[in-house]
Amino acid sequence: MAYSEKVMDHFANPRNVGEIENADGIGEVGNSKCGDIMKMYIQVENDIITDVKFKTFGCGAAIATSSMATEMIKGKSINDALKLTNKAVMEALDGLPPVKVHCSVLAEQAIKAAISDYYKRKGIDPEPFVGKVPECDECGCNL
């Protein structure tokens, strides 16, 4: 399995790792098949994601995609962040081996889950904006 240089770089030196104290939104998603988990924290000011951090307990491809995804939504509006697809993250990483494509889905879902949490904290129903986001306890990973 060959990884691109960008994947190896983001895996070896992931950007935005950690957590945000008093985050405005926190999303946690898991992959029921492999058991990997991703947690994403966002800070939002005037609808702009001013800071984002993540923690991924998972494979190298999941770490690389979360790292790239956080770079791609930092400084963006909530609306733009919601448009980020796993395909765009993969392209930014110069591709992933086919068996690792599902790992990039975690990053997209974690962003959506964090934004969904942000809306909920504001007392707004997130579903019209974010769609249905799988909750962690629905994914079967038991964490």
Ligand code: FES
């Ligand atoms: Fe689980 Fe990659 S193998 S996210």
